[in-house]
Amino acid sequence: MRVDYLIMLVFLLWLPFFTFAGELPTMDRLPVVSGYIRDARTGETLIGATLHIRDTNRGAVSNPYGFYSLAVNRGEVIMMFTFLGYEPVEKRLTVTSDLSMNIELEPVTSQISEVRIVGNNTQTRLDDPLMGVQKIHAATIKEIPAFMGEVDPIKVIQLMPGVQAASEGSSGFSVRGGNPDQNLVLLDEAIVYNAGHLMGFFSVFNNDAIKEVNLYKGDIPARSGGRLASLLDVRMKDGNSRKFSGTGGIGSIxxxxxxxxxxFSEKTTFLASGRRTYADLFLPFSSDEAVRDNKLYFYDFNAKLNHTFSDYDRIFVSGYFGRDVFDNTYSRMEFGNKTLSVRWNHVYSPRLFSNVSFNFSNYDYLLGTNEEHTDGFRWAANMEDTGLKADFNYYPNASHSITFGAQTLFHNIMPGHVRGTGSTSMYNELRLPRNLSYEHAVYAENTQKIGSRVSLRYGMRFSLFQNVGKGTSYRFDDDYKVTDTLTYKKGDVFNTYYGFEPRAGFTYLINQKTSFKASYSRTYQYMQMASNSTGTMPLDIWFSASPNVKPQLSDQVSAGFFRHFLDGAFDVGVEAFYKNMDNAVDFKDYAELLLNERLEGELRFGRGYAYGLEFLTRFNYGRWNGWVGYTYSRSKRQADGINNDNWYLSPYDHPHDCSIVIMHNLSQRVSFAANWVYFSGSPATFPVGRFESGGSIIPIYSQRNAERLPDYHRMDLSVTLRNRERPERKWQGEWVFSTYNTYGRKNAWVINFEKQENEQYATRAMKTYLFSIVPAVTYNFKF
Amino acid sequence: MISKAYKYLLLLLAGSFLFTACEEEISLDLKSDNPRLVVDGFITTDTMAHRVRLTTSGGYFDNKPMAGVSGAVVSLSDGVETIILAESDTSPGDYFTPDDYYGKQNHLYKLAITNVAVGNKGRDEVYTAESFLNPIVKMDSITVDYLKIWKMWRVLMYGRDPKNEKNHYWFRLKINDWWYSTEYRFTSYADDTYFDGNYAEGVWLFGLNAEEEVDLKPGDRLMMECWMVDEPFYNFINGAYQETEYKSPIFSGPPANVPGNISNGALGIFAACSIHRLYTDNTKSREDFD
Structure with a gap:
């Protein structure tokens, strides 16, 4: 195994030399202007900032590390650099040869602009042949009313069209009708397998440590893959290079x-961010003594260190560590994620940028009883990914921008190990065999401009998946009974899948304010979560493709119109998509998904499709900003042996979904924000009859998910009151008062059908709602 | 299912996270399916008149007992002899074996039902089921104790599971003359996946909430029935348990029809089981555990 890694490493590092050993001399090509785009106050690099040569259609965008490169004609040029929320910068240059130029943009603050329209400065790039991308900055995320005052990027992502919480309050989310495990969640390029704290009510992302969040809804660039529905790319801040500063807050929980x-110098920066909840402070108020006995908290820690050797070399080391703890007299449970990314950015030439990264991620849990009792037990599981990748951006001329690279990931899953504790334990030790696999990929993608109106993006990703020993696999008959057990020696590759994943996009600029876009993408998914509940829970484990489990496959086409109004203050888009999924995984009735060696016998395979129309208007007009989104979409599935082989609605099928987010700066010191969410109730299975057996009244069901919970809606509000800013005062504080579910709608979380107490034959339907009005107060500070 | 302990752990976990959650009744119009034949029949090792009850299914909110299905021909075979069960005069739909009938261990019992018309199925339909009567696995004893923190009386069992055979256990509890286990959700069940061949030294089988369910007093006599059941009945118990207890989007899978073993689209279960009983006399009251 280690030999594989070495070969891959050597290959990755030398790749650019093989490919670009013969860089042409400058005289034979246009000169290139390149460099980094940064925030002038903090030195943070800006991702996706645009530059544009005035009076031409030439332009470029900074990459995820803030690097840009653009070939320009010799002579005098005027370059415009823009980024939402920043003052545009105009540079007049006389270019004769390659030029390295770092740009700093000044953030727009309330002091600078009382009432103004920030023009040419929008979220959606009309000419970019990539669709379904939602980009949200940490600063925007912070403004939106937060549940219990906990600012949470994932909750904000869920306010975007085509994205929904898996269940109320969950940090699991469904993109375009897909499952929560079909989202690739990356924190500084390391995979996060369970993005939830406290049963998913809060996500693992601490907004203070985050620079920005990008969500790609199915039209995923070739550099990423491995999930069908989306890529959620979360980037941590690099750390302020100008001065030592801090931010923090004290909230309700x-x-x-x-x-x-x-x-020491601007060349090295650090960031360290920590968070600890005291949710268990509320438990003593519970009327139930058993609940009062519980301890329940989480903490997490983000850290990043980066060093700039020169404009050509930069190294980042970043990590995350988080833990949830649940403890009482009787039992204890812990779970959490760890990630580590080590990245090296290297600029080979003004036209070739590279990033090589080593990524590690781990998710584990353990639970058990504290008592030494006969049924005392201790149960642990963990999954670990180790990955290496190299990504290159090559800008051969002003019309082409090429990305290419290679990646390899080693998955090591320990699905469960349980043993009895104490000398009198009745339990045998059960250790499920480890599941080991490799996931490799190579890709190349070109974004090409043709004339002044057309842009194309075409790329191919080739993915290769291998199950490796030491391992065990089973053969099943048609009734899913094991007929054969196969074991494999350490290092044996006993199963291989591969797939070509074409990705393509097209943009036609109808005029300077309007464009038409279309895209197609195919993705394979080799890893999935063993969960048949709609929400996610900490005990869910992941399992890989195998001789019995074919990789899931999705093909998505989308098309849409995009238009900027009022100099870009309004940004309107309409997007239609259709997605087809094969080898979709579902689970048999009463599936045993935990501690089951023969998990694969519980799986049922099928297909699915989803389609929809998404409208989104983002606005940034004077003191107002926010967005209005509406989606009409459907999502259906079919799997062998489920619902009598008939098609049924995905649990994430919500035909109508509307979100309105409004933020308003009343003055320099007061701002308010509101959001309103409405969507069709989740599909549910209700009884169509009953029968009596053994004293119980047992429900009879007909079609799975044939009914719906009542429609969901709620409004959240927040008001922020800031200190008056004075130049001599370093400390700035603000109070945030917020309410979640302001009008106290009792949204159904689940409907249960039950026998009425003390009535032998009477039944009733009971609705559980999680929250009524949830007020919160938070004090935030920075210095 | 690993243990009662694990279930309580999850329950507590849910309780702690969701302590703000509330429940209220909601009015819903449910669709209705065609009525189907329902079989609820048990043959045990006890010597008695064993009952097979035939009813029809009804609408979920039909808040009345389901009517018995009369006039059926119900035959029962233990592989050696076949008998016809007699319908009760006083309780239509109840079919009984003779009073001196008992199930024999290691026999395959077959049930056949004819001459019933239910829903869109006529009298010429035949419904069959079979169940293997597994031998008794004798457990040693039961005890009770009280967990103060959860205000809960626990019933603990001692005994050995035989090695290298798949056993399915079902437990029912009676306190004095009162059956606690009146429904599947008030029973306990386990297969020996995690403890095959081991001695259970006080495995927790029942938890009785002292404030909401029953508070034991000194002198209370507890009787626990230990049933050995076959796999189809075990799966039925598991389904019936899950479909009648609280479901949540975090811990529960999608609702599903409880899997029965009656052919031809009929619902319910026919099971042949061995039973033995364990007793204990409680000597303490809650205050003794302060």
């Missing part, structure tokens, strides 16, 4: 502190 700054 947690406190947090982030420190960042230069180390």
């Amino acid at each position: 947690s406190s947090r502190l982030t420190l960042e700054g230069p180390v």
Whole structure:
């Protein structure tokens, strides 16, 4: 196994030399202007900032590391650099040869602009042949009313069209009718397998440590893959290179502190961010003594260190560590994620940028009883990914921008190990065999401009998946009974899948304010979660493709119109998509998914499709900003042996889905925000009859998911009151008062059918709702 | 299912996270399916008149007992002899074996039902079921104790599971003359996946909430029935348990029809089981555990 890695490493590092050993001399090509685009106040690089040569259609965008490169004609040029929320910068240059130029943009603050329209400065790039991308900055996320005052990027993503919480309050989400495990969630390029704290009510992402969040809804660039529905790319801040600073807050359920700054010089910066909840402070108010006995909290820690050797070399080391703890007299449970990313950015030439990264991620849990009792037990599971990848951006001329690279991931899953504790334990030790696999990929993608109106993106990703020993696999008959057990020696590759994943996009600029886009993408998914509940829970484990489990496959086409109004203050888009899924995984009735060696016998395979129309208007007009989104979409599935082989609605089918988010700066010191969410109730299975057996009244069901919960809606509000800013005062504080579900709608979380107490034959339907009005107060500070 | 302990752990976990959650009744119009034949029949090792009850299914909110199905021909075979069960005069739909009938261990019992018309199926339809009567696995004893923190009386069992055979256990509890286990959700069940061949030294089988369910007093006599059941009945118990207890989007899978073993689209279960009983006399009251 280690030999594989070495070969891959050597290959990755030398790739650019093989490919670009013969860089042409500057005289034979146009000169290139390249460099980094940064925030002038903090030195943070800006991702996706645009540059544009005035009076031409030439332009470029900074990559995920803030690097840009653009070939320009010799002579005098005027370059415009823009980024939402920043003052545009115009540079007049006389270009004769390659030029390295770093740009700093000044953030727009309330002091600078009382009432203004920030023009040419929008979220959606009309000419970019990539669709279904939602980009949200940490600053925007912070403005939106938060549940219990905990600012949460995933909750904000769920307000975007085509995205929904898996169940109320969950940080699991469904994109375009897909399952929560069909989203690739990356934190600084490391995979996060369970993005939820406290049963998913809060996500693992601490907004103070985050720079921005990008969600790709199915039209995923060739550089990423492995999930059908979306890529959620979360990037941590690099750390302020200009001065030592801090942000933090004390909230209703947690406190947090982030420190960042230069180390010795601007070349090295650090960021450290921690958070700890005290949710269990509320448990003593419970009427139930058993609940009062419980301890329940989470903490997490983000850290990042980066060093700039020169404009050509930069190294980042970033990590995350988080833990949830649940403890009482009787039992204890812990779970959490760890990630580590080590990245090296290297600029080979003004036209070739590279990033090589090593990524590690781990998710584990353990639970058990504290008592030494006969049924005392201790149960642990974990999954670990180790990956290496190299990504290159090559800008051969002004019309082409090429990305290419290679990746390899090693998955190591320990699905469960349980043993009895104490000398009198009745339990045998059960250790499920490890599941080991490799996931490799190579890709190349070109974004090409043709004339002044057309842009194309065409790329191919080739993915290769291998199950490796030491391992065990089973053969099943038609009734899913095991007929044969196969074991494999360490290092044996006993099963291989591969797939070509074409990705393509097309943009036609109808005029300077309007464009038409279309795209197609195919993705394979080799890893999935063993969960048949709609929400996610900490005990869910992942399993890989195998001789019995074919990789899931999705093909998605989408098309849409996009238009900017009022100089870009309004940004309107309409997008239609159709997605077909094969080898979709579902589970048999009463599937045993935990501690089951023969998990694969519980799986049922099928297909699915989803389609929809998404409208989104983002606005940034004077003191107002926000968005209005509406989606009409459907999502259906079919699987062998489920619902009598008939098609049924995905649990994430919500035909109508509307979100309105409005933020308003009343003055420099007061701002308010509101959001309203409405969607069709989740599909549910209700009884169509009953029968009596053994004293129980047992429900009879007909079609799966044939009914719906009542429609969901709620409104959240927040008001932020800031200190008056004074130049001599370093400390700035603000109070945020918010309410979740302001008008106290009792949204159904689940409907249960039950026998009435003390009535032998009477039954009733009971609705559980999680929250009524949830007020919260948070004090935030920065210095 | 690993243990009662695990279930309580999850329950507590849910309780702690969801302590703000509330429940209220909601009015719903449910669709209705065609009525189907329902079989609820048990043959045990006890010597008695064993009952097979035939009813029809009804609408979920039909808040009345389901009518018995009369006039059926119900035959029962243990592989050696076949008998016809007699319908009760006083309780239509109840079919009984003779009073001196008992199930024999290691026999395959077959049930056949004819001459019933239910829903869109006529009298010429035949419904059959079979069940293997597994031998008794004798457990040693039961005890009770009280968990103060959860205000809960626990019933603990001692005994050995035989090695290298798949056993399915079902437990029912009676306190004095009162059956606690009146429904599947008030029973306990386990297969020996995690403890095959081991001695259970006080495995927790029942938890009785002292404030909401029953508070034991000194002198209370507890009787626990230990049933050995076959796999189809075990799966039925598991389904019936899950479909009648609380479901949540976090911990529960989608609702599903409880899998029965009656042919031809009929619902319910026919099971042949061995039973033995364990007793204990409670000597303490809650205050003794302060």
